[in-house]
Amino acid sequence: MAVMKEENGKYYPLEDFVEQAYVGSRAEYEEMWKQSVNDPETFWGDIASELYWHKKWLKVNREDFFKGEIEWFIGGKTNLAYNCLDAQIKKGRGDKVAILFQGEPDEDVVKLTYKEMLKLVSKFANVLKKKGVRKGDRVAIYLPMIWQLPVAMLACARIGAIHTIVFGGFSAEALRDRILDAGAKILITANGYWRSGKNVSSKANADIACDLCAKEGHTVDKVVVVKRLNNFDVPMKAGRDTWFEDEIAASDISDVCPVQWMDAEDPLFILYTSGSTGKPKGVLHTTGGYMVYSYSSFKYIFDYKDKDIFFCTADIGWVTGHTYIVYGPMINGATSIVFESVPTFPNPDRFWQIVEKFKVSIFYTAPTAIRALMKEGEKWPQGRDLSSLRLLGSVGEPINPEAWMWYHKYIGSEKCPIVDTWWQTETGGILITPLPGAWPTIPSYATLPFFGVDARALQPRSSANEPAVDAPVNEQGELCIARSWPGMMRGVFGEPERFFNTYFVQQPGFYFSGDGAIRNEDGYFRLMGRIDDVVNVSGHRMGTAEVEAALNSYNTAVAESAVVGFPHEVKGEDLYAYIILKSGVEPSDVLKKELVGHVRKEIGPIASPGKIQFVSGLPKTRSGKIMRRILRKVAAGAIDELGDTTTLADPSIVDEIVKGRQ
Ligand code: PRX
Numbered sequence: 001m002a003v004m005k006e007e008n009g010k011y012y013p014l015e016d017f018v019e020q021a022y023v024g025s026r027a028e029y030e031e032m033w034k035q036s037v038n039d040p041e042t043f044w045g046d047i048a049s050e051l052y053w054h055k056k057w058l059k060v061n062r063e064d065f066f067k068g069e070i071e072w073f074i075g076g077k078t079n080l081a082y083n084c085l086d087a088q089i090k091k092g093r094g095d096k097v098a099i100l101f102q103g104e105p106d107e108d109v110v111k112l113t114y115k116e117m118l119k120l121v122s123k124f125a126n127v128l129k130k131k132g133v134r135k136g137d138r139v140a141i142y143l144p145m146i147w148q149l150p151v152a153m154l155a156c157a158r159i160g161a162i163h164t165i166v167f168g169g170f171s172a173e174a175l176r177d178r179i180l181d182a183g184a185k186i187l188i189t190a191n192g193y194w195r196s197g198k199n200v201s202s203k204a205n206a207d208i209a210c211d212l213c214a215k216e217g218h219t220v221d222k223v224v225v226v227k228r229l230n231n232f233d234v235p236m237k238a239g240r241d242t243w244f245e246d247e248i249a250a251s252d253i254s255d256v257c258p259v260q261w262m263d264a265e266d267p268l269f270i271l272y273t274s275g276s277t278g279k280p281k282g283v284l285h286t287t288g289g290y291m292v293y294s295y296s297s298f299k300y301i302f303d304y305k306d307k308d309i310f311f312c313t314a315d316i317g318w319v320t321g322h323t324y325i326v327y328g329p330m331i332n333g334a335t336s337i338v339f340e341s342v343p344t345f346p347n348p349d350r351f352w353q354i355v356e357k358f359k360v361s362i363f364y365t366a367p368t369a370i371r372a373l374m375k376e377g378e379k380w381p382q383g384r385d386l387s388s389l390r391l392l393g394s395v396g397e398p399i400n401p402e403a404w405m406w407y408h409k410y411i412g413s414e415k416c417p418i419v420d421t422w423w424q425t426e427t428g429g430i431l432i433t434p435l436p437g438a439w440p441t442i443p444s445y446a447t448l449p450f451f452g453v454d455a456r457a458l459q460p461r462s463s464a465n466e467p468a469v470d471a472p473v474n475e476q477g478e479l480c481i482a483r484s485w486p487g488m489m490r491g492v493f494g495e496p497e498r499f500f501n502t503y504f505v506q507q508p509g510f511y512f513s514g515d516g517a518i519r520n521e522d523g524y525f526r527l528m529g530r531i532d533d534v535v536n537v538s539g540h541r542m543g544t545a546e547v548e549a550a551l552n553s554y555n556t557a558v559a560e561s562a563v564v565g566f567p568h569e570v571k572g573e574d575l576y577a578y579i580i581l582k583s584g585v586e587p588s589d590v591l592k593k594e595l596v597g598h599v600r601k602e603i604g605p606i607a608s609p610g611k612i613q614f615v616s617g618l619p620k621t622r623s624g625k626i627m628r629r630i631l632r633k634v635a636a637g638a639i640d641e642l643g644d645t646t647t648l649a650d651p652s653i654v655d656e657i658v659k660g661r662q
Contacts, residue, residue, distance in 0.1 A: 003414035010440035011408070013417045017390070021303050021437020029438045029448070036451035037483065044072075044452065044486060048292045051331070052087045053078045054261040057288070063484040065509050068491075068500040070484040072289030073264035080268060080291045081125075081158035082259045084330035085118040093333045100309075101147040102354055104194035104341035110147050114333070117151070122257035123248040124155035130253070131222045133186060135160030135260055138270065140184035140220075142175055142206055144168045144193035145340045148226045148244060149316050150326045152188050157268060160260035164270040164282070167317030168193070170604040172208035178272050179213055179220060181282055182493065188244075190226040191234045196345040203234040210240075264288025270493045271319055273425040274543035275502060276514075276533040282493030283319075283425050290428050291331065293487025297429040297450060298328030301419055302362050303391060303436050311337040312364040312393075313351060318540075319425040320395055323487075324364060328429070343369050348376035352384035352411075363411070364393035364421075366539035370403045370411075371570045378410045386411060391436055393419045396539030397572045398527050404443035422446040422527050424513065425541070426503070428487030431455065432525050445524045454482035455525065456510070457517045464508035471518070476528055479517040480510035533628070535565030535573050540606045547575060547609065550602035554595060557585045562618050562626050563609065566635035574610035576635035578618060578657070587614035611635070611662040617653045619645070630654060634661055 005012040018024045023032065036043040041060045048057070057076030063069060088098070094115040101110040112120065133139060139161045143149045149165075156163040164182045166175050179187065189206040192199050203225055210220045225236065226244040236242075247253065262268075268287045272280040298304055302324075310329050314320035316338070329336035337358065343351050351373070355363060373380065392412050394404075399420050408418060417436035423429060431453045432446040441447060449455040457477030459469045471477030488511070492499040506512040516528035530536065533544045544563040551561040560580040568574035579595070581587060592612045599607050619630045627648065633641050634657050642658075645651045 001413075001415070004417070010442055011417075012440045013437050014415055017417060018437045020305075021435070022300055023435045023438040026439040029435055033449070033451055037454050040452060044292060047296050048073060048076075048288075051078070051083050051291065051295060057264060061484065061486075065483070065504055065511065068496075068504045070488055070490055071265055072484070072486045073292070076264040076288050077261045078264065078288055078291065079158065079259045079262055080287055080327065080331070081121060081154040083291060084154060084327065085114060085121060086259070088114045088330070088333045089118060091333060096333065097335045098330055099147050099150055099338055100335055100358060101338045102340065102358075103146070104197075104345070108340075112147060117154070119255040120151045120248065121154040121158060123253050123255050124151050124244075125158045125257040126253050127224070127247040127250075128155055128161060128186070129159060129257075131186060133159065133161050136162065136267070137186075138162045138164055138182040138184040140175075140179045140182060140187045141165045142168065142187060142189045142202060142209075143226065144190055144202060144228065145315055145338055146190065146193065146226065146228050147338055148190070150330075150338065153269075153316075153322075153326055158257060158259060160262050160266065162267045162269055164272070165317050165322070166272070167315055167604075168202060169315075169317070169606055171601055172205040172212065173602050174604055175205060175209035176212040176216075177280070179209060180216055180218055181272070182270055183218070185220060186222045186224070187220050188224045188226070190228040192229045192232050194229070194340055196342055199229050199232055201232070201234060207235065207237075262287045265490070267490075269322065271322065271425055273319075274534055274541050274546055276543060276545060278543070278545045278549035280543070280546065281495070281498065281502070283489045284491045284493050285428050285487070286490050289486035289488065291327070293429045293485060294323045294328040295331045297487070298324060298332050298334075300435055301421060301430050301433050301450065302364070302393065304332050304334060304362070306333065308334060308361045309337070309358050309388070310334050310362045310364075311339070311354065311358070311360040313339060313343070313369060314364070314366070314395070319428070323429050343373055344376070347380065348373055349380035349384055352381045352386060355386055355389060356384045359388035361388050362391045362393070363389055364395065366396040367394055367399040367403050368397065368538040368570060368572055370394070370399070370407050371572075374403060374406045375570065378406075381410045386413065389413075389416050391419065392416045393421055395421045395423070397536045398529060399444055401443040408443075417441065420444070420446045422515075422525070426489040427485075428489065431481070431485070432527075442524060445520070445526045447524045449525075452485040456480050456482055457519050457525070458507055458510065461507060468507060468510065474518055474520055476516045476518050478507060478531065479513045479515040479525070479527070480507045481513070482510055484511070529573075535575060537565075537573055537575060537606060538571040542575065542607055544575070546603060547577065547599060547607050550599045550607065551577060551579065551595060553602060554598045557581055557591060558595070560618065562628065562631055564628055564632045564635050566611075566632065568610065571610075575607070576611045576613070576631075576662070577609040578613050578615050578631060580615055580617065613657070613660055613662045615653070615657055615660065617650060617656075619653055619657065620649050621647055622649045624649075631657075634658055637661070
């Protein structure tokens with residue numbers, strides 16, 4: 001069997017793959033890319049024309065990065081749910097499976113065709129309307145990975161309600177914050193779900209969150225509960241809580257629901273993500289541009305063909321699941337797997353068992369999962385038939401060459417191209433990526449910008465008066481984008497100034513990503529990690545300031561805290577917390593456990609610090625600013641690289657911190 005050719009560290013796609021790919025050479029890509037940035041009117045206009053518009057746009061785009069203003073498909077009217085469902089049925093895909101749900105118990109499989117999805121979505125849209133939900137209202141969704149989640153999303157999109165999905169692993173407090181910020185009056189949740197052989201309750205957190213909202217003067221009027229687990233009782237509050245199953249079965253609920261035609265710039269969803277302050281940002285995406293971008297990026301990057309079976313292992317609670325489990329696949333008429341459980345239960349071959357069972361052809365996961373499975377040994381993938389796979393993807397954090405090689409060898413059998421896709425919640429879809437049939441890849445390089453993406457690695461600038469200068473080849477710069485692309489976020493919900501200040505000030509005239517990147521001789525991008533106070537723990541994005549705020553709120557013990565990231569073999573990065581205790585409070589392991597428990601309660605398990613060190617002070621400049629560089633170096637064990645510490649108010653604190661390193 002042919003394997004991919006490797007030359008000077010570059011891996012070339014097989015000829016068979018190239019022949020059938022949408023884009024078969026770099027030259028072809030260059031031509032398309034040039035048109036996409038120089039003549040978006042034609043390039044994006046043509047792509048958008050492949051989709052259904054109730055009213056055609058007047059102009060493709062308009063932007064002003066000096067004001068943070070972006071518009072796409074101006075004046076156009078469409079509906080994303082219509083394009084994902086009705087339009088697919090019109091194209092003859094009515095009986096094709098749209099959502100393939102695989103529960104944790106292997107026999108728990110639900111296959112929903114496009115026609116069945118349309119009926120379910122229409123019913124649930126009618127349920128939402130019955131409950132008073134109207135265009136522009138926010139609907140909070142706190143659901144596990146079950147098929148009802150895409151149904152709920154598409155139901156919102158059909159009637160123009162704005163969904164805000166909260167990852168099921170977030171705590172009640174984190175859920176409260178998001179409900180309050182979005183002003184959601186309705187919450188969709190489940191009684192519980194399966195996780196590693198246990199039943200976990202979602203409703204318990206949902207109830208606490210609703211009570212906490214009430215304390216802040218905000219009432220969640222309606223809670224719809226999916227009965228995911230049988231024999232798993234949860235309290236139902238009369239007048240507020242109802243079962244999803246009863247609601248959609250009610251005699252007055254029709255399985256037909258008229259479409260709310262949306263302006264291209266009408267909001268589609270809000271998704272909260274971490275930034276460099278203590279408060280998560282409500283990233284706002286709108287309808288038309290996001291639709292066109294999720295459509296085209298899915299099609300070209302995954303080289304999607306009608307016969308493919310697509311499996312993205314992300315959670316729909318993160319942007320990857322929004323764009324590449326639900327919207328991107330469905331607008332392309334694909335079969336997309338929704339998987340409830342974890343990669344390692346009952347054995348560390350669960351992903352591979354699913355690939356074998358459903359003959360998955362495109363598989364998309366995160367480096368942290370690959371590293372965790374790599375540790376379990378190759379016997380697990382070798383015990384499964386993975387011959388249906390033709391393309392692999394990676395997302396969420398830089399993929400280290402060892403993990404890349406393992407993925408390539410044991411999962412891709414040295415024949416599947418790997419697309420290492422760089423993007424963010426803010427970008428709506430993938431921005432930097434290989435096109436799998438068009439050029440060779442290098443492990444740990446995300447390679448080239450997708451169509452419409454004018455990406456640059458820029459040298460830092462101190463003011464708008466300085467010109468923007470590209471970092472020299474192979475030297476790190478700030479990853480920025482010079483113009484808007486259709487899937488770009490349009491704002492931070494309720495905080496227009498924060499939107500501008502976060503993304504458009506660091507490099508005036510550009511969108512600033514928060515990531516560092518280098519470009520090599522071929523123009524390939526290599527992502528170097530965040531250069532702001534955001535850490536990627538197991539591919540989950542966490543703001544260090546958020547974790548500090550959670551720690552500081554344990555105010556019986558904590559006087560001050562500083563949290564930084566440090567390299568971790570499996571998680572990619574982990575959190576390291578330096579804590580100054582209040583006078584009279586004794587440091588102890590019990591206290592460490594309490595602090596971890598407190599952070600889990602305030603945010604969720606994904607925010608628990610992996611290491612905690614009690615300190616008597618923090619390295620601060622004379623003006624009181626914490627020198628995080630030093631804390632990062634100590635956490636990483638790079639004690640020889642601490643650099644100049646003489647500008648600190650009290651340089652002796654560094655010795656103490658180094659000695660007490662965990
Ligand atoms: O640091 C980058 C990293 O993940 C961040 C975005 O996180 P989030 O908004 O949660 O979205 C994750 C899924 C799109 C980025 O700023 N990141 C994402 N993909 C990659 C990556 N870092 C390196 N390589 C990638 N392929």
